Amino acid sequence: MSRLVIVSNRLPITLSRKEGKFQIESSAGGLATGLGSIHRAKDSLWVGWCGIARERLKGCEDEVDAMLQAENCKGVRLTRHDVEYYYYGFSNKTIWPLFHYFPTYTIYNKHFWEAYKHVNKAFCDEVVKIAREGDTIWVHDYQLMLLPKMLRDRLPDATIGFFLHIPFVSSEVFRLLPWREEILEGLLGADLVGFHTYDYARHFGESVRRVCGYEHNFGYMAVGSRTIRVDAFPMGIDYRRYSTAGEMPGVQEHIKRMRRRTRDRKLILGIDRLDYTKGIPERLEVFDLFLEKNPEYREKVTLVMVAVPSRTGLEQYAMLKRRVDELVGRINGKYGSIDWIPVWYLYRSVPFEKLMALYQLSDVALVTPLRDGMNLIAKEFVASKTEGKGVLILSEMAGAAKELGEAIIVNPNNREEIVAAIEQALSMPEEEQIERNRVMQHRLARYSIGGWVGDFMDRLEAVKRVQAELGISKLTHHVQSQIVKDYKGGGKRLILLDYDGTLVPFSGWPKRAQPDDEVSKLLSRLARHRKNEVVIVSGRDKETLDEWMGCLGVGLVAEHGVWAREPGGNWEALEILKDDWKIQVRPLLELYVDRTPGSFIEEKSFSLAWHYRKADPGWGSTRARELRDDLENLVANLNIGVLEGSKVIEVKDLGVNKGRASSRWLTRGGWDFILAIGDDWTDEDMFEALPETAYSIRVGLTTTHARYNVDSHREVRNLLAKLKG
Ligand code: GDG
Numbered sequence: 001m002s003r004l005v006i007v008s009n010r011l012p013i014t015l016s017r018k019e020g021k022f023q024i025e026s027s028a029g030g031l032a033t034g035l036g037s038i039h040r041a042k043d044s045l046w047v048g049w050c051g052i053a054r055e056r057l058k059g060c061e062d063e064v065d066a067m068l069q070a071e072n073c074k075g076v077r078l079t080r081h082d083v084e085y086y087y088y089g090f091s092n093k094t095i096w097p098l099f100h101y102f103p104t105y106t107i108y109n110k111h112f113w114e115a116y117k118h119v120n121k122a123f124c125d126e127v128v129k130i131a132r133e134g135d136t137i138w139v140h141d142y143q144l145m146l147l148p149k150m151l152r153d154r155l156p157d158a159t160i161g162f163f164l165h166i167p168f169v170s171s172e173v174f175r176l177l178p179w180r181e182e183i184l185e186g187l188l189g190a191d192l193v194g195f196h197t198y199d200y201a202r203h204f205g206e207s208v209r210r211v212c213g214y215e216h217n218f219g220y221m222a223v224g225s226r227t228i229r230v231d232a233f234p235m236g237i238d239y240r241r242y243s244t245a246g247e248m249p250g251v252q253e254h255i256k257r258m259r260r261r262t263r264d265r266k267l268i269l270g271i272d273r274l275d276y277t278k279g280i281p282e283r284l285e286v287f288d289l290f291l292e293k294n295p296e297y298r299e300k301v302t303l304v305m306v307a308v309p310s311r312t313g314l315e316q317y318a319m320l321k322r323r324v325d326e327l328v329g330r331i332n333g334k335y336g337s338i339d340w341i342p343v344w345y346l347y348r349s350v351p352f353e354k355l356m357a358l359y360q361l362s363d364v365a366l367v368t369p370l371r372d373g374m375n376l377i378a379k380e381f382v383a384s385k386t387e388g389k390g391v392l393i394l395s396e397m398a399g400a401a402k403e404l405g406e407a408i409i410v411n412p413n414n415r416e417e418i419v420a421a422i423e424q425a426l427s428m429p430e431e432e433q434i435e436r437n438r439v440m441q442h443r444l445a446r447y448s449i450g451g452w453v454g455d456f457m458d459r460l461e462a463v464k465r466v467q468a469e470l471g472i473s474k475l476t477h478h479v480q481s482q483i484v485k486d487y488k489g490g491g492k493r494l495i496l497l498d499y500d501g502t503l504v505p506f507s508g509w510p511k512r513a514q515p516d517d518e519v520s521k522l523l524s525r526l527a528r529h530r531k532n533e534v535v536i537v538s539g540r541d542k543e544t545l546d547e548w549m550g551c552l553g554v555g556l557v558a559e560h561g562v563w564a565r566e567p568g569g570n571w572e573a574l575e576i577l578k579d580d581w582k583i584q585v586r587p588l589l590e591l592y593v594d595r596t597p598g599s600f601i602e603e604k605s606f607s608l609a610w611h612y613r614k615a616d617p618g619w620g621s622t623r624a625r626e627l628r629d630d631l632e633n634l635v636a637n638l639n640i641g642v643l644e645g646s647k648v649i650e651v652k653d654l655g656v657n658k659g660r661a662s663s664r665w666l667t668r669g670g671w672d673f674i675l676a677i678g679d680d681w682t683d684e685d686m687f688e689a690l691p692e693t694a695y696s697i698r699v700g701l702t703t704t705h706a707r708y709n710v711d712s713h714r715e716v717r718n719l720l721a722k723l724k725g
Helices: 030-041 061-070 080-099 110-130 147-154 180-187 198-211 239-243 249-262 280-293 315-335 352-361 376-384 415-426 430-446 449-471 477-489 517-528 542-549 582-595 617-635 658-666 681-689 713-722
Strands: 004-010 013-018 021-026 044-049 073-075 136-140 159-163 192-195 220-223 226-232 266-273 301-308 343-346 364-367 391-395 408-410 493-497 532-537 555-558 563-565 571-573 600-604 607-611 640-645 648-653 673-678 695-699 708-710
Touching (some): 004 030, 004 110, 013 061, 021 061, 030 044, 030 449, 044 110, 080 110, 110 147, 136 147, 147 159, 147 180, 180 198, 192 198, 192 449, 198 617, 226 449, 239 430, 249 352, 266 280, 266 352, 266 376, 280 301, 280 315, 301 352, 315 343, 364 376, 376 391, 391 415, 391 430, 408 415, 477 673, 477 713, 493 658, 517 713, 542 555, 582 617, 617 640, 640 681, 658 681
Parallel strands (some): 004 044, 044 073, 136 159, 192 226, 266 301, 266 364, 493 532, 493 673, 532 555, 673 695, 695 708
Antiparallel strands (some): 555 563, 563 571, 600 607
């Protein structure tokens, strides 16, 4: 049966050691809370760190392994140095601040990076050890962004999902990272990369496009030989658990006790890990301003602030703690009285039942992070309001704001707006509170944690199906051997080859893509054989082809079939064509060159091409769409067509195509072996013109008339090198 292997930095349980004895507790935090219930319910195995450094486990490894195994967990051993450099270092001093838009807090340190790679590799080793065929491996969060690629290299056919729990920053910020390419390539090892919101997925897609050059289309991305999917999955909560928590006797007990202390005061609740992304000092300042502006609320409102200690060893966090302590002291000193403490501040984690009592009792939840991947507290608060009363004030910078639109949404940097939101919340009629909460509750109940996991898994399965469909036509070793065998057995052999993207990789500047030594030798060796006819069927102009391949003994087709030249012969026009349409088209292309820095025009005898490979990728594609529309209108009455290739829009006579050009050789007949290879839409005409017995190969994994697909020009060269004798 297929098994789920969850991989995250921390296990859902944490080990601690008291008086030489190991104890197990549940881990805190959104990931553990959210996925913990799924882990318990499913046939799953969780791989992660148990919370105790390797040095302190010496001699007790077997005991600890057995304890973890009983919980379906597999520990990854980390040394103190690993924890210091990989976790506190790269994860929390580099990625965490950068991905939450705090570039000034971000530290770029080579040793942190080395440790990050090393620990990701250690995770990889553990997963590879336990992985079984058919497993689904689900990697979580920013500490393990290199892991999907490491796993892919060692388990090429594995099903791998990745989910990022924190925001993915805009590409403008992401590109500050010195190791940006490695991080992206690491993530792209997954089959499905998931984010909380569409915005994060969009930022990721844009970063991939800019840094790695892979295009994405409707959520699919072609990464070398693989198609992967990028999508948004807003993480849900265990809705039932929160909506029924109020009935727990322990919770009722806490409520009674707290009620006695708070009397009939209104309660505003804030719960966060003590982190600079959560906007805690800013929230305290807002509360100060609120009390200053609304003296009538003094003595009548209490702000309950639960700040859960977090990453206490880091300097930024220690500074934050001092600032929060100071602010709480200042507000309580400024407004407090014998009977009333304005800010009720708890610097500790509270047990679940007490947390639920706080949700139940609070009139308002003030959730105002400066940045937050999702924020589950906001969702849990709404879910626990079974009677429907209570108001959520939510920062628009939290991923949850995308789903909880009925909350009062605020900009966490706009103090006046938040003060007004508190005023509105405290005076909101009960019917309105209920109405708003019911809509949100309905949504949260529908897409709970189970729904979230199910949705992710369905999408992961779907992308595997898409890959399998595309994979059907991949050129296997078996087919390659067959091609080589048929080639050897063939008396008369025709080889039709496109040039750019097929024999050489694309170059930013087409003029610089001349054949290297390897290609020249391959072509002349094949062309020299008396049984062979080798033809380069290209879109390039005849002068360039002459200069680059004129003396290799191959036949040449230029400009997609306008011109042809037999080996050693002269150029002949294959079609009677006109080029007077260029006068109308050229000015439009020039306008687009002016409007799109980096783009340029290539002029051939009977075509004009607008290249945008060197332009900004996003801008280039947008302009290309606009140009296509403009051209379609312009050429409607001329006998020319507009064709889109790889980062190029070409306008040319409709009578010309590579299929017609190839026919010049194909119709000669008597071929025992035909092989045609190309990489873009212009080559499709050539594939269609071939007889059924011919071998045809398209470079790139895409739908095609060709019989087989290969990944890159490298594979083409390897195949041609095998054609001997
Ligand atoms: C990351 C992202 C994203 C909190 N304090 C106590 C306590 N909690 C529980 C809450 C909730 C969870 O911890 C916190 O969830 P958050 O969503 O706020 O976030 P993070 O752990 O910072 O984690 C975040 C999340 O991943 C999920 O993808 O939403 O944006 O940063 O479940 O109930 N539980 C108890 N006592 C506490 O004092 N018992």
